[in-house]
Amino acid sequence: MSEKSKKSPGSGLRELLKLYRFLKPHAWKFIIGLLFLLISSGASLMFPKLLGDMVDMGNKGLTLREITRTGLLLLIILVVQAFFAFFRTRIFVHVTERTLASIRQSLYNRLIRLPMTFFSERRVGELNSRISADISLLHDSITDTLADFLSQLLVITGGITLMMVTSFKLTLFTLAIVPAMALLAFFAGRAIRRYSKKAQSFVAESNTIVEETLQGIQNVKAFTNETFESKRYREKTEEVARMGIKRGKYQASMSFIGMGIFMSMALVIWRGAVMISNGLMEAGELFSFVIYSGFIAGNVAGMASVYTRLQKTIGAAENLLLLFDEPVEEIDENYVPQPAYTLHGEIQFDHVNFSYPSREDMVVLKDVSFNINSGQEIALVGPSGAGKTTIASLLLKFYDVKNGRILFDGRDSKEFPVTALRSQTAIVMQDVFLFGGTIRENIGYGKPDASEPEIIEAAVQANAWDFIRSFPDGLDTVVGERGVQLSGGQRQRVAIARAVLRDPRILILDEATSSLDSESERLVQEALEKLMHGRTSVVIAHRLSTVRNADRIIVLNDGVIVEQGTHNELIANSGLYRSLTELQFAR
Numbered sequence: 001m002s003e004k005s006k007k008s009p010g011s012g013l014r015e016l017l018k019l020y021r022f023l024k025p026h027a028w029k030f031i032i033g034l035l036f037l038l039i040s041s042g043a044s045l046m047f048p049k050l051l052g053d054m055v056d057m058g059n060k061g062l063t064l065r066e067i068t069r070t071g072l073l074l075l076i077i078l079v080v081q082a083f084f085a086f087f088r089t090r091i092f093v094h095v096t097e098r099t100l101a102s103i104r105q106s107l108y109n110r111l112i113r114l115p116m117t118f119f120s121e122r123r124v125g126e127l128n129s130r131i132s133a134d135i136s137l138l139h140d141s142i143t144d145t146l147a148d149f150l151s152q153l154l155v156i157t158g159g160i161t162l163m164m165v166t167s168f169k170l171t172l173f174t175l176a177i178v179p180a181m182a183l184l185a186f187f188a189g190r191a192i193r194r195y196s197k198k199a200q201s202f203v204a205e206s207n208t209i210v211e212e213t214l215q216g217i218q219n220v221k222a223f224t225n226e227t228f229e230s231k232r233y234r235e236k237t238e239e240v241a242r243m244g245i246k247r248g249k250y251q252a253s254m255s256f257i258g259m260g261i262f263m264s265m266a267l268v269i270w271r272g273a274v275m276i277s278n279g280l281m282e283a284g285e286l287f288s289f290v291i292y293s294g295f296i297a298g299n300v301a302g303m304a305s306v307y308t309r310l311q312k313t314i315g316a317a318e319n320l321l322l323l324f325d326e327p328v329e330e331i332d333e334n335y336v337p338q339p340a341y342t343l344h345g346e347i348q349f350d351h352v353n354f355s356y357p358s359r360e361d362m363v364v365l366k367d368v369s370f371n372i373n374s375g376q377e378i379a380l381v382g383p384s385g386a387g388k389t390t391i392a393s394l395l396l397k398f399y400d401v402k403n404g405r406i407l408f409d410g411r412d413s414k415e416f417p418v419t420a421l422r423s424q425t426a427i428v429m430q431d432v433f434l435f436g437g438t439i440r441e442n443i444g445y446g447k448p449d450a451s452e453p454e455i456i457e458a459a460v461q462a463n464a465w466d467f468i469r470s471f472p473d474g475l476d477t478v479v480g481e482r483g484v485q486l487s488g489g490q491r492q493r494v495a496i497a498r499a500v501l502r503d504p505r506i507l508i509l510d511e512a513t514s515s516l517d518s519e520s521e522r523l524v525q526e527a528l529e530k531l532m533h534g535r536t537s538v539v540i541a542h543r544l545s546t547v548r549n550a551d552r553i554i555v556l557n558d559g560v561i562v563e564q565g566t567h568n569e570l571i572a573n574s575g576l577y578r579s580l581t582e583l584q585f586a587r
């Protein structure tokens with residue numbers, strides 16, 4: 001028996017308690033809130049007693065004054081109770097919102113620092129939906145569930161004690177029905193939780209469909225797949241409904257709890273009436289007794305729903321805590337460039353073998369070794385899927401190599417903090433990603449504290465300034481989600497400007513000129529040449545004409561370096577490079 005498969009029943013609760021560490025800074029407020037809650041619930045326990053007393057006073061023929069005094073006392077208690085309830089709600093809302101904000105913040109802080117491995121194994125839409133669903137579950141119950149539980153406990157125990165004092169026998173009568181109700185609540189609650197969880201995951205899947213199709217709406221339309229997507233979405237939402245309906249069956253069974261409450265009341269009144277007629281009890285006592293039993297029954301039923309809520313919350317907390325347990329990359333917020341980590345730009349791949357963690361058995365790079373001297377321009381060419389982008393990802397330490405080493409200036413890359421390496425590197429990615437804001441924000445992403453002249457200078461260098469200037473809003477032009485309001489070539493030049501602004505030691509260009517017409521390609525090529533000057537550059541290109549001048553061209557095929565040398569050497573070689581070149585010129 002493995003330990004993992006069999007969780008102890010308390011483990012979920014322990015997990016939940018771990019989340020209470022976020023409550024710690026507000027512990028005092030929380031405790032005061034709890035105190036207020038106990039006072040207001042305690043005060044409510046006095047009603048039935050006082051109401052019963054008043055009834056008996058009438059029966060015993062006491063004066064108006066005496067009866068009114070009890071009435072006034074009741075009134076004062078009511079007002080006091082309401083005030084305490086008012087403040088405790090305010091305090092709890094405050095604590096909940098603050099706690100939740102810090103849970104959200106630290107969750108996001110962790111999430112964004114998780115390694116690439118984590119993201120390549122998950123669908124972002126699903127992750128997003130799950131997290132927001134889990135957090136909203138926590139929102140509803142982080143303080144309230146606990147508070148409700150405590151107040152119910154108080155009312156139940158206090159109520160039973162007061163009832164016992166009045167009449168032990170009659171109390172047992174009242175409670176006779178409780179165990180059956182509690183069992184019903186327990187089992188129904190468990191089933192409700194199970195189906196809620198299932199429904200939740202179908203909700204996440206259906207959200208993923210919405211998110212992905214809206215993001216790729218052009219593809220959906222171009223392939224006229226609206227019907228297909230509608231069907232996919234319908235299937236998932238039908239599942240959500242099915243789970244909801246199953247859950248509803250158990251929720252509905254909760255109405256028997258209501259029946260139980262009234263049954264126990266009827267039973268008590270029947271029994272009490274007999275006792276009154278035998279002179280064993282007074283009418284007022286029975287009156288308060290009945291109200292107490294209503295109170296208790298209501299709170300027992302309430303406890304059942306608290307139990308269900310607690311189960312849901314535990315589920316949510318477990319999911320969130322799993323994220324907190326994921327190891328994050330060591331990213332240094334306040335990184336200041338240190339001379340010890342200043343790169344000169346020398347790179348060495350030393351017998352590197354690599355496979356992606358999500359596809360362990362497929363070796364993507366096989367025994368790859370090469371050297372790049374400081375300031376050199378190296379081109380990586382080769383057929384699609386050869387492993388070029390993978391090499392770029394490894395340079396940025398997105399993944400760890402399995403065997404072999406990557407060295408910077410002769411030192412193992414493991415010696416460098418990721419922040420040190422990445423802050424001296426800039427990449428223009430194969431699929432350019434722009435954020436939804438303005439051009440200014442997108443260029444400035446390379447250096448968040450850049451001034452306007454710096455941004456303009458970078459745009460000029462990337463040959464982007466002309467088109468930016470031609471827009472009515474200039475740098476403040478909004479690019480739309482993922483930059484859809486710019487052409488492919490414009491997006492690419494914005495991304496190049498971003499890299500220019502960063503002023504990196506190492507520059508990685510993954511197909512940076514792929515979506516440019518020949519005129520802009522010439523302009524961008526010029527800009528890139530300027531940019532590459534004096535830096536180590538790794539240029540990945542399909543169009544071989546763009547890398548002809550590289551200091552060295554490395555030809556990859558299927559994860560293996562098959563050739564390397566200058567353009568002329570490789571042409572003389574009549575290998576893969578030459579045949580690729582011939583293919584392109586034949587076009």
Ligand SMILES: Nc1ncnc2c1ncn2[C@@H]1O[C@H](COP(=O)(O)OP(=O)(O)OP(=O)(O)O)[C@@H](O)[C@H]1O
Nearest residue numbers: 120356358359364383384385386387388389390391
């Ligand atoms: N995140 C990933 N997880 C698993 N496998 C991956 C991942 N990214 C790429 N691969 C696989 O690794 C291999 C090399 O991919 P890579 O992106 O490095 O190719 P490439 O040379 O850049 O190709 P292209 O010229 O088409 O951009 C491919 O077989 C690809 O399927």
Ligand SMILES: [Mg+2]
Nearest residue numbers: 388389390430
């Ligand atoms: Mg690639």
